[in-house]
Amino acid sequence: MNLIKRVAIVGGTHGNEFTGAYLIKKFEQYPELVQRSSFETLTLLANPKAFAATRRYIDQDLNRAFLTQDLQNSTLSDYEALQAKTIAQQLGPKGNAQVDVIIDLHSTTANMGLSLLLANRSPASLQLASYVSSINPLVKVCSPHPESESAGLRSLCDLGLVIEVGAIAQGVLDAYWFLKTEELIHTILDYLQTCNQGTYPIGESSLTLYETIATIDYPRRAAGEIQAMIHPDLQGRDYEPLNPGDPMFLGLDGQTIVYEGRSTVYPIFINEAAYYEKGIALTLTQKQTINVPKI
Amino acid sequence: MNLIKRVAIVGGTHGNEFTGAYLIKKFEQYPELVQRSSFETLTLLANPKAFAATRRYIDQDLNRAFLTQDLQNSTLSDYEALQAKTIAQQLGPKGNAQVDVIIDLHSTTANMGLSLLLANRSPASLQLASYVSSINPLVKVCSPHPESESAGLRSLCDLGLVIEVGAIAQGVLDAYWFLKTEELIHTILDYLQTCNQGTYPIGESSLTLYETIATIDYPRRAAGEIQAMIHPDLQGRDYEPLNPGDPMFLGLDGQTIVYEGRSTVYPIFINEAAYYEKGIALTLTQKQTINVPKI
Numbered sequence: 001m002n003l004i005k006r007v008a009i010v011g012g013t014h015g016n017e018f019t020g021a022y023l024i025k026k027f028e029q030y031p032e033l034v035q036r037s038s039f040e041t042l043t044l045l046a047n048p049k050a051f052a053a054t055r056r057y058i059d060q061d062l063n064r065a066f067l068t069q070d071l072q073n074s075t076l077s078d079y080e081a082l083q084a085k086t087i088a089q090q091l092g093p094k095g096n097a098q099v100d101v102i103i104d105l106h107s108t109t110a111n112m113g114l115s116l117l118l119a120n121r122s123p124a125s126l127q128l129a130s131y132v133s134s135i136n137p138l139v140k141v142c143s144p145h146p147e148s149e150s151a152g153l154r155s156l157c158d159l160g161l162v163i164e165v166g167a168i169a170q171g172v173l174d175a176y177w178f179l180k181t182e183e184l185i186h187t188i189l190d191y192l193q194t195c196n197q198g199t200y201p202i203g204e205s206s207l208t209l210y211e212t213i214a215t216i217d218y219p220r221r222a223a224g225e226i227q228a229m230i231h232p233d234l235q236g237r238d239y240e241p242l243n244p245g246d247p248m249f250l251g252l253d254g255q256t257i258v259y260e261g262r263s264t265v266y267p268i269f270i271n272e273a274a275y276y277e278k279g280i281a282l283t284l285t286q287k288q289t290i291n292v293p294k295i
Numbered sequence: 296m297n298l299i300k301r302v303a304i305v306g307g308t309h310g311n312e313f314t315g316a317y318l319i320k321k322f323e324q325y326p327e328l329v330q331r332s333s334f335e336t337l338t339l340l341a342n343p344k345a346f347a348a349t350r351r352y353i354d355q356d357l358n359r360a361f362l363t364q365d366l367q368n369s370t371l372s373d374y375e376a377l378q379a380k381t382i383a384q385q386l387g388p389k390g391n392a393q394v395d396v397i398i399d400l401h402s403t404t405a406n407m408g409l410s411l412l413l414a415n416r417s418p419a420s421l422q423l424a425s426y427v428s429s430i431n432p433l434v435k436v437c438s439p440h441p442e443s444e445s446a447g448l449r450s451l452c453d454l455g456l457v458i459e460v461g462a463i464a465q466g467v468l469d470a471y472w473f474l475k476t477e478e479l480i481h482t483i484l485d486y487l488q489t490c491n492q493g494t495y496p497i498g499e500s501s502l503t504l505y506e507t508i509a510t511i512d513y514p515r516r517a518a519g520e521i522q523a524m525i526h527p528d529l530q531g532r533d534y535e536p537l538n539p540g541d542p543m544f545l546g547l548d549g550q551t552i553v554y555e556g557r558s559t560v561y562p563i564f565i566n567e568a569a570y571y572e573k574g575i576a577l578t579l580t581q582k583q584t585i586n587v588p589k590i
Contacts, residue, residue, distance in 0.1 A: 025520070026547040054571070109464040169404040169464035171568035173524040175545050225320070229468040250470050252321040273466035276349070 004100045004192045008042045008091050009034060009185065011105040013063050013153050014274070015050025016170040019178050020105025020163075023185070036189050038196035042099065046087060046153060049079060054171045056274050063104075064151045068094055088156060097157035103188060104154045105181060108166035109273040111236040114180055118143045119150055119160035121209075123293040128159070128191060130203030130292040135187050140239055142210045142268065142285065161188070167236070170273055207292050210239065210266055210285035217279040219249055219257060227252055230271045230281060238268050242284075249281070299395045299487045303337045303386050304329060304480065306400040308358050308448050309569070310345025311465040314473050315400025315458075318480070331484050333491035337394065341382060341448060344374060349466045351569050358399075359446045363389055383451060392452035398483060399449045400476060403461035404568045406531040409475055413438045414445055414455035416504075418588040423454070423486060425498030425587040430482050435534055437505045437563065437580065456483070462531070465568055495590045502587050505534065505561055505580035512574040514544055514552060522547055525566045525576060533563050537579075544576070 009027065011020030027034050027043045034041045045051060047062050059078035070076055071088050091099050116132060118125045121143055129141045142164075144150060154160030163184055165177045194201050219228040228249035234242070241264045242248070249257040259265075265284040269275060304322065306315030322329050322338045329336045340346060342357050354373035365371055366383050386394050411427060413420045416438055424436045437459075439445060449455030458479055460472045489496050514523040523544035529537065536559045537543070544552040554560075560579040564570060 022521070022524070022547065029547065054568075109467050167464070169462070169568050170466065171571065172404050172464075172566055173521070174566070175524045175527040175530060178524065179527070226317070226468070229317070229470045229473065232470040232474070235470060252317065252324065271467055271469070273349075273464050276466065 004039045004196050006040045006042065006099040007101040007103070007189065007192060008044060008099045008157075009103045009105070010044045010046050010153060012048065012051045013046040013104055014056045014061075014106065015047045015052070015058075016054050016056050017105075017107040017168075018171065018173040019107045019165060019168060019181055021045060021051050022173055023105055023178065023182060026182075034185070034189060036193040038193050039100075041189070042091075044087070044090070046104075047080070047083060049083075056170070063106075063153055066094075066153055066155055067149060067151045070151070084153075087153065092156040094156055099157050100159060101188075101192060102154050102157050102160040103185060104152070104160070104162045105185075106162050106164045107168040107177065108164055108269060109169060110238050110269045110271060111167045112164055112238045112268055113140060113166070114138055114184060115140045115142055115164040115268075116184075117154075117162035117164055119152065119154045119162075120144075120158070121146060122158060124159050125161070126207060126290070126292050127200075127203065128161070128188065130205075130207040131191050131201050132184070132187055132203070133207060134203040136184065139184070140210060141207060142212065145212050203292065205292055206289050209288045209290055210268060211288055212268075212283055213265070213286050214284045215280045216248070216282050216284065218276070218281045219251065226276070228257055231256060234267070234282075235271060238270050239266055241265075242267050299334045299491050301335045301337065301394040302396040302398070302484065302487060303339060303394040303452075304398045304400070305339045305341050305448060307343065307346045308341040308399055309351045309356075309401065310342045310347070310353075311349050311351050312400075312402040312463075313466065313468040314402045314460060314463060314476055316340060316346050317468055318400055318473065318477060321477075329480070329484060331488040333488050334395075336484070337386075339382070339385070341399075342375070342378060344378075351465070356569075358401075358448055361389075361448055361450055362444055362446045365446070379448075382448065387451040389451055394452050395454060396483075396487060397449050397452050397455040398480060399447070399455070399457045400480075401457050401459045402463040402472065403459055403564060404464060405533050405564045405566060406462045407459055407533045407563060408435060408461070409433055409479060410435045410437055410459040410563075411479075412449075412457035412459055414447065414449045414457075415439075415453070416441060417453055418590075419454050420456070421502060421585070421587050422495075422498065422590060423456070423483065425500075425502045426486050426496050427479070427482055427498070428502060429498040431479065434479065435505060436502060437507065440507050497590075498587065500587055501584050504583045504585055505563060506583055507563075507578055508560070508581050509579045510575045511543070511577050511579065513571070513576045514546065521571070523552055526551060529562070529577075530566060533565050534561055536560075537562050 011024035065084035306319035360379035
């Protein structure tokens with residue numbers, strides 16, 4: 001019996017993240033590329049209206065619209081609320097999804113290279129991540145703080161993943177990252193195929209995880225206007241240690257603002273364009289080494 | 296008598312190009328930074344509504360809205376058309392402008408470093424450019440094909456300049472380029488101040504100019520959808536020679552499309568996010584060395 005019966009590859013959840021959107025366009029034209037004999041592969045351009053407008057979203061961030069209570073709330077009727085309900089009908093519902101794996105393709109203006117964002121720390125997620133890391137040691141693996149329900153599209157099924165690549169400007173198709181992302185998708189599909197065939201590929205027994213612990217906003221004036229930018233010493237240094245006293249922001253007044261936390265952290269999503277409006281200049285993570293559960 | 300009486304520094308002509316917009320914010324807070332004793336300096340956030348929305352424009356590209364016939368056309372009444380008319384009243388009119396110099400601050404997702412885009416090849420423009428190049432040899436100087444009237448904001452006065460910096464993602468404030476742009480502004484203001492004092496700073500006697508000769512669009516399907524991306528070998532190589540037969544695009548089908556021109560050209564604005572909708576994947580220039588007219 002196959003463990004994995006259906007896999008969904010999703011792109012354009014944010015309409016101005018072209019890597020994923022055009023990979024979906026490519027897979028629609030050449031579906032054989034993502035077919036594997038032991039499972040079915042679906043592809044989905046998640047936010048076609050935002051993609052056509054080269055905008056992240058039309059009314060609200062689609063990748064924050066998948067809370068169960070919102071999916072069940074009939075009064076929510078803006079474009080992305082409706083789109084989320086449609087996608088949940090196609091792939092979900094949570095807890096009883098029609099697909100076994102979701103690979104949601106994103107890009108960031110932060111220098112995050114090739115990153116895998118897990119929806120959770122289930123054994124299946126960790127095993128997949130550790131295998132992918134063993135094939136490509138440059139891949140970084142992030143996990144959310146295990147707390148409240150995720151509002152992301154990937155939360156529709158248990159084995160939900162985001163591939164996050166960068167730095168890529170919004171509205172730009174970057175061939176280098178396009179090819180790297182495509183390669184990573186094939187690594188994952190081949191892994192799932194091998195799992196179905198009963199010979200589980202073994203990854204490393206330990207895995208480095210970057211777990212989100214907090215976010216930090218830009219220093220702002222009372223009216224909300226930004227008063228400082230990411231410090232040049234921090235720009236582009238995602239996944240590198242940020243120590244207490246290290247420069248974090250450079251004010252318009254020329255003054256340096258340092259990180260005042262008590263311990264070393266590992267920032268990600270440094271200077272992500274889409275997060276200015278969310279009040280996030282960088283996301284702090286803890287670097288952890290965990291043992292991967294045996295299959 | 297001072298040759299230069301008023302200088303306008305303009306930012307946020309495109310609302311999602313944060314370098315210029317936040318430099319204007321900084322200069323509004325610290326006006327003494329851009330004051331010089333021999334002339335008046337104005338600062339202007341050109342498209343505040345687009346800046347607030349983190350979009351290039353609301354209705355149309357403001358930096359294409361300054362043709363004389365459009366400024367005089369009372370039937371044009373969208374947001375940017377009205378904004379262009381207001382700015383023309385403040386700084387213009389063309390041929391009889393109230394300012395002697397316009398420095399319009401832009402950024403690009405292309406890897407153009409620090410570039411100076413001249414509005415024309417007047418002796419004053421060339422002398423300024425050659426001085427700036429002599430102070431910072433990394434600055435590249437571009438000039439338009441000398442033909443039709445420019446629709447850019449900088450065309451309001453004879454000595455109109457764009458500072459174009461990149462690669463910077465839209466909607467991102469990048470401290471490195473912010474500081475580099477600020478430094479270049481000071482070089483220009485100091486140059487103008489010295490000119491007013493009668494001791495013309497002398498730049499190099501010859502100047503390398505990149506003159507626009509053509510643009511090339513992405514290969515597209517009948518419906519307009521992009522079928523190829525900038526080839527990884529070309530990405531980021533603005534101002535480098537592109538020879539006949541060199542890779543230019545990589546198709547979604549994996550095929551390489553080469554440059555089929557007859558002579559070596561020097562591309563700029565390679566993969567600029569804002570130009571996808573304009574049908575421009577890259578702009579071709581000819582590299583020229585010209586003699587700078589003596590003062």
